[in-house]
Amino acid sequence: xxxxxxxxxxxLDPDGVGLFEAIVATVREPLLALDSHLDIRLANRAFHExxxxxxxxxxGANLFEIGDGLWDIPPLLALLEQxxxxxxxxxxxxxxxxxxxxxxxxxxxxxRLLDMDGHAFILLAxxxxxxxxxxxxxxxxxxxxxxxxxxSVSHDLRAPLRALNGFSRALIEDCSDELSDExxxxxxxxxxxxxxxxxxxxxxxxxxxxxxxGMVRGPVDVRRVVGEVVRELEPxxxxxxxxxxxxxxxxxxxxxxxxxxxxxxxxxxxxxFTRGTASARIEVGSRIxxxxxxxxxxxxxxxxxxxxAGKLFQTFQRLHxxxxxxxxxxxxxxxxxxxxxxxxxISADAVEGRGATFSFTLPEExx
Amino acid sequence: xxxxxxxxxxxxxxxxxxxxxxxxxKNRLSNKIHVARDGVEALEFLFAEDRPVDAxxxxxxxxxxxxxxxxxxxxxxxxxxRTRHLPVVMMTSSSEESDRISSYDLGANSYIVKPVDFxxxxxxxxxxxxxxxxxxxxxxxxxxxxxV
Numbered sequence: 001x002x003x004x005x006x007x008x009x010x011x012l013d014p015d016g017v018g019l020f021e022a023i024v025a026t027v028r029e030p031l032l033a034l035d036s037h038l039d040i041r042l043a044n045r046a047f048h049e050x051x052x053x054x055x056x057x058x059x060g061a062n063l064f065e066i067g068d069g070l071w072d073i074p075p076l077l078a079l080l081e082q083x084x085x086x087x088x089x090x091x092x093x094x095x096x097x098x099x100x101x102x103x104x105x106x107x108x109x110x111x112r113l114l115d116m117d118g119h120a121f122i123l124l125a126x127x128x129x130x131x132x133x134x135x136x137x138x139x140x141x142x143x144x145x146x147x148x149x150x151x152s153v154s155h156d157l158r159a160p161l162r163a164l165n166g167f168s169r170a171l172i173e174d175c176s177d178e179l180s181d182e183x184x185x186x187x188x189x190x191x192x193x194x195x196x197x198x199x200x201x202x203x204x205x206x207x208x209x210x211x212x213x214g215m216v217r218g219p220v221d222v223r224r225v226v227g228e229v230v231r232e233l234e235p236x237x238x239x240x241x242x243x244x245x246x247x248x249x250x251x252x253x254x255x256x257x258x259x260x261x262x263x264x265x266x267x268x269x270x271x272x273f274t275r276g277t278a279s280a281r282i283e284v285g286s287r288i289x290x291x292x293x294x295x296x297x298x299x300x301x302x303x304x305x306x307x308x309a310g311k312l313f314q315t316f317q318r319l320h321x322x323x324x325x326x327x328x329x330x331x332x333x334x335x336x337x338x339x340x341x342x343x344x345x346i347s348a349d350a351v352e353g354r355g356a357t358f359s360f361t362l363p364e365e366x367x
Numbered sequence: 368x369x370x371x372x373x374x375x376x377x378x379x380x381x382x383x384x385x386x387x388x389x390x391x392x393k394n395r396l397s398n399k400i401h402v403a404r405d406g407v408e409a410l411e412f413l414f415a416e417d418r419p420v421d422a423x424x425x426x427x428x429x430x431x432x433x434x435x436x437x438x439x440x441x442x443x444x445x446x447x448x449r450t451r452h453l454p455v456v457m458m459t460s461s462s463e464e465s466d467r468i469s470s471y472d473l474g475a476n477s478y479i480v481k482p483v484d485f486x487x488x489x490x491x492x493x494x495x496x497x498x499x500x501x502x503x504x505x506x507x508x509x510x511x512x513x514x515v
Contacts, residue, residue, distance in 0.1 A: 155460045159382070195484050
């Protein structure tokens with residue numbers, strides 16, 4: 001490169017301390033100021049720290065000569081020339097650079113033109129994204145592993161359960177003469193436990209799938225959703241008198257499939273835990289609290305001890321013995337995850353022996 | 368073809384084979400059931416010289432199998448003139464959405480997730496049997512005129 005005489009960089013504010021130099025020096029990312037010949041006029045401290053001795057005396061040198069031609073990349077040259085000629089800035093131009101003593105790093109370059117005292121300069125910023133790239137790769141690898149694991153769980157674990165269940169049943173049917181009542185009872189236990197494990201696996205998969213699934217929010221007729229959920233649960237209402245009261249249920253902006261799941265779990269729970277209540281009553285509604293709509297499902301069932309409320313929404317945590325109330329310990333964890341994905345919160349309030357109320361919010365999506 | 372009454376069960380898990388056969392028996396479905404233990408065996412059966420495929424009314428096809436999986440078998444079935452219209456019911460342990468979508472994309476007639484509970488499983492087999500063996504009218508294509 002031919003050497004040209006350049007005017008020295010001067011502060012933007014002649015009375016000040018050099019706003020420009022101050023900014024360049026303060027920024028944590030390595031930063032260069034080049035003139036229109038792509039000669040380096042200024043390299044900040046971060047640049048010197050990043051390249052160490054290799055960055056000594058870069059000021060005055062041409063960008064494409066420093067660091068053994070590290071920056072001598074024709075497409076980059078073309079981009080930089082465009083910055084000068086047509087004032088077109090560029091962002092996120094990826095290069096690999098050897099950082100002395102550290103190794104190869106992935107850098108993203110941003111550049112734009114800056115006019116100062118009638119001179120045009122290119123500001124060239126470097127961002128080291130090596131770690132971020134590595135993390136992203138790790139996340140996508142782990143996600144793929146998790147999906148393979150889910151697939152395997154859903155397929156490979158269910159098949160043996162079906163065999164356990166089916167052959168226990170076959171034993172009861174074909175060999176009942178040779179089995180004592182106790183023996184038949186044991187087989188019944190094997191079957192119901194295999195079913196329970198099947199339900200656990202299904203619940204767990206639903207939980208993990210929810211974490212990966214996209215959410216589609218739209219207007220939901222909550223009253224209709226609740227009505228449908230109640231109708232689906234009707235088989236459980238046989239031989240029972242349960243008063244189900246629907247309160248204020250205006251339309252809401254939510255994912256219809258997921259919101260239905262919330263009500264199915266909460267109303268299903270309410271039905272389950274009012275099983276022993278003489279005049280069971282379930283209230284589904286909403287009210288405005290502090291300017292925000294709070295949705296709730298309440299019952300007058302067995303409730304629970306608030307001392308254990310912290311465990312309520314955790315996966316596999318149960319507050320009732322399974323011989324009293326069946327369950328997998330996944331339902332409420334799933335409900336909380338759905339509410340959280342809507343940006344809302346869920347809480348429970350209960351009195352042992354008197355009932356429980358679950359309240360949640362579904363904040364409007366902010367654009 | 369596929370005007371017959373036989374069933375081809377493609378299933379690698381011996382327990383599932385036995386349970387399926389038992390479920391058919393319990394439902395008094397006495398149709399002949401051919402069993403292939405993986406995808407390769409299934410294709411060997413379907414495209415054998417003596418055309419046993421003509422006697423089939425439906426294929427019950429497991430998705431996840433060693434050597435060749437159910438999706439590939441389905442693809443081969445649909446790609447071949449002789450089996451293009453053969454009803455195929457995917458029967459799987461997995462409720463994976465991607466499998467379900469791929470199955471229908473490849474032309475499966477139905478997709479069933481095998482229940483863990485044997486009573487539900489037996490009921491599923493009863494419904495499948497009643498539907499495909501008794502109610503469904505097979506496609507009438509002049510495949511018999513296709514020279515082999």
